Amino acid sequence: RPPADVNGQRILQADKEPGNWMSHGRTYGEQRYSPLTQVNDHNVQKLGVAWTQKLDWDFGVEATPIVVDGVMYTTGAYSIVYAYDARTGQPLWKYDPQVPRDKGGEGCCSVVNRGVAVWEGKVYVGAFDGRLIALDARNGKPVWSVDTRLDPNKSYTITGAPRIVHGKVLIGNGGAEFGVRGYVTAYDAKTGQQAWRFFTVPGDPSLPPEDEAMAMALKTWSGNGWVKWGGGGTAWDSMAYDPELNQLYIGVGNGSPFNYKFRSDGKGDNLFLSSIVALNPDTGKYIWHYQTTPGEMWDYTATQHMILADLTIEGKKRKVLMQAPKNGFFYVLDRTNGQLLSAEKFVPVNWASHIDKATGRPVKTGAADYLDGKGMKIVVPSFLGGHNWQPMSFHPGTGLVYLPAQETAAGLEPQQEPMFMPIRNVVNIGLDVPQLPEDPKIVKQIAESWKGRLLAWDPVAQKARWSVEYPTAWNGGTLATAGNLVFQGTADGRAVAYAADTGKLLWQAPVNSGAMAGPVTYTVGGEQYVTFMVGWGGSFPNITGPMSLNAKVKPESRVVTFKLGGQATLPPAKREAAVLPLLQPLKPSSEAELKAGRTMFNGLCANCHGLNAVSGGVVPDLRYLSPEKHGYFLGIVYGGRTERGMPSFAKGINPEQVELIRQYIITRSHALKAELDAAAAPASAPAP
Ligand SMILES: O=C(O)c1cc(C(=O)O)c2c(n1)C(=O)C(=O)c1cc(C(=O)O)[nH]c1-2
Numbered sequence: 307r308p309p310a311d312v313n314g315q316r317i318l319q320a321d322k323e324p325g326n327w328m329s330h331g332r333t334y335g336e337q338r339y340s341p342l343t344q345v346n347d348h349n350v351q352k353l354g355v356a357w358t359q360k361l362d363w364d365f366g367v368e369a370t371p372i373v374v375d376g377v378m379y380t381t382g383a384y385s386i387v388y389a390y391d392a393r394t395g396q397p398l399w400k401y402d403p404q405v406p407r408d409k410g411g412e413g414c415c416s417v418v419n420r421g422v423a424v425w426e427g428k429v430y431v432g433a434f435d436g437r438l439i440a441l442d443a444r445n446g447k448p449v450w451s452v453d454t455r456l457d458p459n460k461s462y463t464i465t466g467a468p469r470i471v472h473g474k475v476l477i478g479n480g481g482a483e484f485g486v487r488g489y490v491t492a493y494d495a496k497t498g499q500q501a502w503r504f505f506t507v508p509g510d511p512s513l514p515p516e517d518e519a520m521a522m523a524l525k526t527w528s529g530n531g532w533v534k535w536g537g538g539g540t541a542w543d544s545m546a547y548d549p550e551l552n553q554l555y556i557g558v559g560n561g562s563p564f565n566y567k568f569r570s571d572g573k574g575d576n577l578f579l580s581s582i583v584a585l586n587p588d589t590g591k592y593i594w595h596y597q598t599t600p601g602e603m604w605d606y607t608a609t610q611h612m613i614l615a616d617l618t619i620e621g622k623k624r625k626v627l628m629q630a631p632k633n634g635f636f637y638v639l640d641r642t643n644g645q646l647l648s649a650e651k652f653v654p655v656n657w658a659s660h661i662d663k664a665t666g667r668p669v670k671t672g673a674a675d676y677l678d679g680k681g682m683k684i685v686v687p688s689f690l691g692g693h694n695w696q697p698m699s700f701h702p703g704t705g706l707v708y709l710p711a712q713e714t715a716a717g718l719e720p721q722q723e724p725m726f727m728p729i730r731n732v733v734n735i736g737l738d739v740p741q742l743p744e745d746p747k748i749v750k751q752i753a754e755s756w757k758g759r760l761l762a763w764d765p766v767a768q769k770a771r772w773s774v775e776y777p778t779a780w781n782g783g784t785l786a787t788a789g790n791l792v793f794q795g796t797a798d799g800r801a802v803a804y805a806a807d808t809g810k811l812l813w814q815a816p817v818n819s820g821a822m823a824g825p826v827t828y829t830v831g832g833e834q835y836v837t838f839m840v841g842w843g844g845s846f847p848n849i850t851g852p853m854s855l856n857a858k859v860k861p862e863s864r865v866v867t868f869k870l871g872g873q874a875t876l877p878p879a880k881r882e883a884a885v886l887p888l889l890q891p892l893k894p895s896s897e898a899e900l901k902a903g904r905t906m907f908n909g910l911c912a913n914c915h916g917l918n919a920v921s922g923g924v925v926p927d928l929r930y931l932s933p934e935k936h937g938y939f940l941g942i943v944y945g946g947r948t949e950r951g952m953p954s955f956a957k958g959i960n961p962e963q964v965e966l967i968r969q970y971i972i973t974r975s976h977a978l979k980a981e982l983d984a985a986a987a988p989a990s991a992p993a994p
């Protein structure tokens with residue numbers, strides 16, 4: 307059999323070859339449940355390392371590997387594709403699409419990638435710069451490549467994994483924090499020829515709508531504010547497919563800009579933002595939609611993982627679709643028609659009290675409404691969500707969904723007038739950057755209130771059967787197996803397994819770095835393997851650095867595969883301690899100057915270097931910047947550091963403003979020094 311000779315028939319019958327993991331969620335229903343039982347709740351403690359492979363870039367790793375007939379196809383940062391012998395880890399080939407290294411600034415959440423799809427001897431990857439590329443599965447040589455961007459002058463990116471249905475490769479894009487318009491496109495798997503495109507939000511209302519769905523959606527928007535800001539609705543991650551109904555489900559993202567007033571005069575539902583939309587996969591035609599957050603204004607994407615299952619609810623067998631989007635409610639929909647069956651909170655939520663059963667609409671509390679003219683509002687969950695892209699899993703035996711949830715909150719405040727229109731490289735959401743105090747004691751308190759939780763969620767009863775708490779948010783996706791196991795990677799650098807029925811911790815092993823991706827399991831030569839894609843990054847450590855420090859991990863990207871009795875060793879973790887350099891003198895600056903420096907830092911730099919210049923450790927913490935680099939700071943900002951992933955900021959800020967940013971960083975280094983000195987001083991030091 308030629309490599310990666312997967313087709314729809316094989317995916318439909320995935321349970322007949324449980325040793326392979328042939329599509330993103332293993333099956334079209336994306337349950338991430340494996341029927342394999344060789345590794346089970348009786349022997350899982352005998353798992354040892356089978357093999358490891360280091361990846362090129364120590365940025366976030368989010369890929370679900372595809373494993374077919376003994377070969378693993380997976381990705382790392384910058385959309386680099388790796389093929390390994392799945393038994394030994396021996397590299398077979400590597401393909402680097404050469405995404406320009408300074409493109410990082412054009413995405414909200416680093417140059418991550420969630421994996422490939424395979425089909426009839428080809429491997430498909432969505433490159434961060436917007437290309438969809440087909441590779442020859444034998445050698446990784448490109449066969450075709452298309453540019454999926456609607457407008458190359460906008461910050462369109464791809465981080466999601468393609469799905470393939472009826473010979474069509476389906477892919478969306480990211481960019482709703484940068485002023486783009488969302489859509490999903492289908493390309494012929496053989497040739498790359500475009501088959502259809504479904505827009506998720508309307509275009510310019512002065513032009514005719516593209517189709518009936520856009521005509522319907524347009525009625526739910528007001529004014530034309532969104533035209534310049536794209537409208538958003540990017541479908542940057544999840545899809546699922548029901549072959550019996552022949553329905554493709556896409557998860558649609560947040561509005562662009564977040565600011566609902568700038569976007570739509572603060573009026574209307576704004577379809578299809580934050581919605582699940584069912585499409586015909588052959589034509590791209592609309593079938594139904596369910597909107598989780600009408601009038602979205604909090605980055606409440608509904609791009610989170612969707613699982614299809616058959617559940618018995620009130621005595622009736624229902625074909626359901628389950629999703630736990632960012633907004634904090636767990637939804638169970640009838641997937642034949644999009645009707646709401648139930649929705650309950652799975653984490654604390656303040657923007658809505660409940661979802662009304664009769665209308666299917668949330669009942670908003672007003673507590674998170676930052677447009678009420680009363681200033682900053684604390685929004686729960688935060689823009690990182692009660693759940694983000696980390697995939698869930700569903701175990702048909704226990705009937706439970708294993709959900710990597712998180713408790714987070716953030717302060718949001720609208721700009722009165724747009725500071726600027728969206729430009730490349732710079733996040734612009736029509737809000738002031740999320741507020742975070744500088745006082746380390748308060749930051750510590752907030753950080754401790756941000757929790758990660760693995761929930762074993764009963765979707766029929768709509769409540770947790772068991773849960774495990776973690777020291778930070780941003781723990782990994784899950785995998786359920788017929789061996790009564792749930793596997794998960796953790797933010798604090800472990801691979802763990804729980805009993806699926808009781809939640810008892812049965813096994814854990816260090817993996818050196820935060821493990822966020824969904825693990826997979828497969829067999830080669832009759833032996834079962836479990837693979838974790840490891841590597842800390844993505845939006846949590848990059849933007850909300852201070853909240854992520856309790857994870858106490860460094861970025862270190864690697865494939866780590868386990869098997870029963872595995873004897874390989876994991877290389878020791880990188881652990882160089884950061885040393886504060888000789889501090890730059892504090893120049894006397896006015897309050898106003900320091901405030902301007904802080905605003906600019908948080909607006910321009912914090913998306914990677916962290917709010918208030920506290921980095922989560924994936925991108926350098928500028929408080930530790932050496933005197934030498936302070937000497938040519940302007941050169942770095944204007945020139946960028948392309949080889950390290952930093953774009954040029956020559957456009958948009960003048961040298962005086964760059965100097966204000968530098969002064970702000972210096973004050974933050976001094977504050978850190980004082981904090982470290984205080985921590986090092988003996989608790990009851992005698993007065994001098
Ligand atoms: O609106 C968008 O277009 C968009 C894209 C992406 C992305 O492509 O990674 C993320 C988000 N939004 C987002 O809101 C978010 O929380 C997020 C986290 C991550 C990540 O990989 O860590 N990506 C994204």
Ligand SMILES: [Ca+2]
Nearest residue numbers: 482483560605
């Ligand atoms: Ca977003």
